[in-house]
Amino acid sequence: MPTPALRVPRAAALNCSACGAAIELHAMGWAVSVVCAACGATLDATDANLRILQRGGQLRLTPRIPLGTRGTWKGAPWEVIGCQMVTITVDEVDYSWTEYVCFNPWRGFIYLSEYQGHWNVIEKLRRQPERERGGAQPTVDYGGLTYKHFQTARARTSAALGEFPWELQVGDEVIARDFVSPPYLLSAEGYDEEITWSQGTYTPPDVIAKAFNLDRNALIRPIGVFANQPNPYGHLPKQIFGLFAMSMVVLVVMFLANILLASNRTVLSRPYSFTRGTEDQAAFVTDVFELDGRPSVVAIDIDSPLDNDWLYLSFALINETTGESREASRQVSYYHGVDSDGSWTEGSRHETVRLASVPAGRYFLRVQPEGGEPARRVVNYTLRVRRDAPVYGFYLVAFIALLVPVIFAVAPSVSFERRRWAESDHAPASSDDDDDDDE
Amino acid sequence: MTVPQPHGATCPNCGAPVRFLWAQAVQTTCPYCRSVLVRQDLDLAKVGEQADFPATGSPIQIGTEGRWRERTFVVIGRLTYGWARGRWNEWHCLMNDGRSAWLSDAQLEYAMTVEVGAGADMPDGARVQVGERYTWGDTTYQVATITTAFYLGTEGELPFTSYDRGTSRFIDLTSVDGRFATIDGSEHPPLLYLGEYLGFDDLAFRNLREFEGWRET
Numbered sequence: 001m002p003t004p005a006l007r008v009p010r011a012a013a014l015n016c017s018a019c020g021a022a023i024e025l026h027a028m029g030w031a032v033s034v035v036c037a038a039c040g041a042t043l044d045a046t047d048a049n050l051r052i053l054q055r056g057g058q059l060r061l062t063p064r065i066p067l068g069t070r071g072t073w074k075g076a077p078w079e080v081i082g083c084q085m086v087t088i089t090v091d092e093v094d095y096s097w098t099e100y101v102c103f104n105p106w107r108g109f110i111y112l113s114e115y116q117g118h119w120n121v122i123e124k125l126r127r128q129p130e131r132e133r134g135g136a137q138p139t140v141d142y143g144g145l146t147y148k149h150f151q152t153a154r155a156r157t158s159a160a161l162g163e164f165p166w167e168l169q170v171g172d173e174v175i176a177r178d179f180v181s182p183p184y185l186l187s188a189e190g191y192d193e194e195i196t197w198s199q200g201t202y203t204p205p206d207v208i209a210k211a212f213n214l215d216r217n218a219l220i221r222p223i224g225v226f227a228n229q230p231n232p233y234g235h236l237p238k239q240i241f242g243l244f245a246m247s248m249v250v251l252v253v254m255f256l257a258n259i260l261l262a263s264n265r266t267v268l269s270r271p272y273s274f275t276r277g278t279e280d281q282a283a284f285v286t287d288v289f290e291l292d293g294r295p296s297v298v299a300i301d302i303d304s305p306l307d308n309d310w311l312y313l314s315f316a317l318i319n320e321t322t323g324e325s326r327e328a329s330r331q332v333s334y335y336h337g338v339d340s341d342g343s344w345t346e347g348s349r350h351e352t353v354r355l356a357s358v359p360a361g362r363y364f365l366r367v368q369p370e371g372g373e374p375a376r377r378v379v380n381y382t383l384r385v386r387r388d389a390p391v392y393g394f395y396l397v398a399f400i401a402l403l404v405p406v407i408f409a410v411a412p413s414v415s416f417e418r419r420r421w422a423e424s425d426h427a428p429a430s431s432d433d434d435d436d437d438d439e
Numbered sequence: 440m441t442v443p444q445p446h447g448a449t450c451p452n453c454g455a456p457v458r459f460l461w462a463q464a465v466q467t468t469c470p471y472c473r474s475v476l477v478r479q480d481l482d483l484a485k486v487g488e489q490a491d492f493p494a495t496g497s498p499i500q501i502g503t504e505g506r507w508r509e510r511t512f513v514v515i516g517r518l519t520y521g522w523a524r525g526r527w528n529e530w531h532c533l534m535n536d537g538r539s540a541w542l543s544d545a546q547l548e549y550a551m552t553v554e555v556g557a558g559a560d561m562p563d564g565a566r567v568q569v570g571e572r573y574t575w576g577d578t579t580y581q582v583a584t585i586t587t588a589f590y591l592g593t594e595g596e597l598p599f600t601s602y603d604r605g606t607s608r609f610i611d612l613t614s615v616d617g618r619f620a621t622i623d624g625s626e627h628p629p630l631l632y633l634g635e636y637l638g639f640d641d642l643a644f645r646n647l648r649e650f651e652g653w654r655e656t
Contacts, residue, residue: 028496028650030546032525046525077653105650106498107639108547126548126636127617128581165546166524194569194584 017043017050026068026081027103031163035082037067042160042169054169061085061159064114064218065100071212073121078102078110080212082162088153088176101164109165112208113200117219118226119208120185120200129186129197137426140179140186142199147179147186150227150424155189178227180420185228202228225419233412240409247402251395259390267291268385274311274369275378286365288320291387293360299389300353300365304381306334310347311379312371317355320362328353331371332381354389450474452485460515461533464596467516475593475602487602489592495519495526497544498647501595503530505542506643507551511535514542516595520588520607531597539598541632542642543621549642550619552634561622561629567610573620575633580612580620590625 014023021038025031031045033053040056063083070079082101087094097115099122104110111122129142138149156173179186185200205219222229267289274282291298304311310333317326333347365385372379421427448457453472466477468489475487503514516531527545534540543550555575562573571582590604607625613636614620623630647655 030496030525046521076655104547105496105653106547106644106647106655124548126613126619126638128583128613128615130615 014050016041017052018055023050025163026079027163027165028105030103030108030165031081032166033168034163035160035168037161040170044167045163053167057159057170061161063098063100063161065112065212065214067162069212069214071102073102073110073211076104076107078104080112080162082160082164084160084164084168085158086155087158088155090153096158101162103163111198114219115226116224117205117222118229119203119205119219120228121203121208122187122198122200125186125197125199138179142186145181145184147181147184149426150178150180150185152177152425180228182228182234183230200228202226202230225416225423227420227423229420231413231416231420233409233416236409237406237413240406244402244406248399251398251402255395261388262296262390263293263388264390265387266384267387268365268383271380271382272367272369273378273380274372276372276374276376279370282370283366283368285318286367286383288362288364289385291358291360291363293388295357295359296388297391298355298358299386300328300355301384301386302330302332302351302353302381303384304332304334304349304379306332306347306349306379308335308337309333309373309376309379310335310371311369311381313381314368314370315353316366317358317363318366320364322361326355326358328355352389354391356391448483450476450485451483452488457483459596460513461539461596462537463539463598464515466593466597466600466602468594477600477602486600489594495528495544497528497530497547498650499528499530499542499544499644500646500648502646504645505532507534507540507637512540512542514595516593516597518593518597518601518604519591520609521591522586522588526591531595540634547639548636549639550621550634550636551642552619552621552632555631555633561631565608567622573612575620575631578614578616578618580614580618582610583613584611585609586611 014025015021016023016036016039018036018041019039021036023034023036023043025034025045034043034045034050035041036043036056040060041052042054043050044053061083063080065080065083067080067083070077072078079102080100081103084099085096086099087096095115097113100112102110102112109124113120113122129140131141133139140147153176154173155176157168157170160168160170175190177188183202185202187198187200189196189198205222206216208214209216209219268286270286298317300315302313310331312329312331314329315327318324330351330353332349332351334345334349335347336343336345338344365383367383418428448459449455450457450469450472452474453469455469455471457467457469457476459467464478466475468475473489474485475489476483477486499514501514501516505512512532512534514530515533518529518531520527520529525546527543530542530544532540532542538553541552541554543552560575567582567585569582569585573580573582586609587606588609589606590601593601604625607623609624610622612620612622618633618635620634621632623632
């Protein structure tokens with residue numbers, strides 16, 4: 001016959017051996033030590049007489065979540081039974097956070113950790129990480145994720161209250177190594193050569209307040225960026241890269257189509273000469289040429305063997321049938337010489353004028369040459385007219401325009417990551433706040 | 440399941456009837472007077488008495504049922520140990536295939552193990568160090584903790600006697616995939632148990648203890 005199923009009382013009522021105050025033990029025999037709320041003494045919870053382990057200290061702890069608070073986490077009820085303040089010293093500056101012990105009589109213990117409004121729900125791991133790698137920034141693999149080393153510090157208990165499933169002493173120290181893969185944090189704590197691994201999950205204060213039925217204002221807003229805080233902008237680069245990639249595909253397709261579909265056919269190619277000093281008689285018209293197909297670009301290429309000379313040409317592309325005129329002008333020049341810095345050249349003997357969306361029809365050019373060095377009486381040049389020439393400039397502009405939202409999407413994410421790692425042992429070198437742990 | 444009963448299976452101390460759930464049980468306790476009873480052929484002999492049972496607060500009790508590796512089990516006995524940081528139970532479970540298994544509840548972290556027969560390559564327990572690695576079967580285990588514990592008490596059916604237990608050295612080893620091994624240094628040669636850690640919900644417990652002021656979900 002099994003032992004009769006006795007109901008376990010809510011809490012064992014005892015008295016503090018140091019000051020006589022009432023002590024309640026809620027952790028059903030699993031508490032190892034308990035810190036008296038009245039005098040701060042640490043007592044042996046496994047001893048029926050609550051033997052004193054450590055006399056009370058000076059520091060008073062006021063938990064943001066009062067001991068005795070009940071909450072629900074992952075569908076199970078939990079009670080906050082203990083609270084400790086943990087402190088590390090980095091570059092002679094103390095940083096402290098609060099850890100709460102939560103108890104469930106069937107499921108055991110979970111822990112809540114809070115630093116400047118940032119919360120983690122921590123569970124002790126039941127298996128080792130799969131792999132540890134050394135190097136400048138060590139990593140740990142666990143559960144399919146790779147965690148990067150964040151910080152190694154000597155962590156000590158600076159104040160405590162309530163029940164703990166270990167023998168807690170104010171002043172106790174452990175070496176803690178933290179590894180992050182947001183929103184997760186893996187911690188390895190050393191205690192007499194034994195390593196305990198635990199996993200924290202970053203949890204917004206609203207979620208904690210709701211789970212433990214706390215007033216919305218009981219918890220402060222997070223300050224700064226925490227080690228395993230998810231990057232709120234982390235999704236932006238991914239989204240914008242997707243759009244950027246699609247846009248680039250479209251742009252490349254358009255570019256290739258532009259090249260392939262452009263016939264780039266020469267419809268006029270003839271040499272001309274210009275005698276200086278005859279400007280008032282120099283204007284002329286070319287032969288008529290046929291522009292067929294869809295409305296598209298007409299390119300006029302100017303090619304001239306200039307030598308320390310220049311030439312200015314004005315054009316009008318005139319439709320023989322309608323009289324419609326499209327006008328443009330361009331200068332070609334070429335100068336060269338030698339000076340104290342060596343040889344130099346300036347200008348170009350080749351230029352191209354583009355006229356967009358010229359409809360089909362019969363056309364001729366009216367050309368007005370002018371300018372140049374008077375000492376050279378005659379200058380020769382060739383004009384070539386090409387139908388449906390490809391256009392290039394648009395694509396560069398479009399590409400640059402598409403880059404702008406990418407930069408705006410990436411910048412906040414990169415900034416957030418920089419702020420995260422600025423708090424670690426691996427702070428970027430440019431950071432003003434260089435953290436080096438005293439170990 | 441019909442279990443052959445020792446002749447006149449009554450408690451030699453108080454005369455109450457004693458019933459065995461497990462044919463191979465070597466030791467049990469009388470549910471009425473807490474005498475520790477050992478089988479000797481067809482008789483029961485009292486070898487000790489279990490004083491007030493130390494409280495551990497475990498939600499598990501004799502009669503608790505659960506499920507592990509597709510088999511159901513029932514808890515039929517336990518040993519309780521104390522150590523520097525508290526107490527824990529090793530619950531003796533009877534699997535529905537008749538085999539024996541152990542459920543540990545240290546700090547309410549649950550582990551199921553089965554004793555591995557002789558032939559396992561055993562280290563010299565006295566020289567084991569934290570961090571060392573050992574391989575049994577296809578799994579490499581690393582020594583996680585070495586605990587000196589003292590025997591506190593017993594209840595129900597066990598596959599061995601416990602009245603002669605004193606201080607024991609337990610070596611706990613873990614692996615990267617959640618497997619668990621423990622070496623019980625109270626036996627000579629030491630006993631090896633292999634198994635795994637499990638979450639409370641994984642074990643699908645029934646007939647657990649109730650706790651005043653708490654509902655399980």
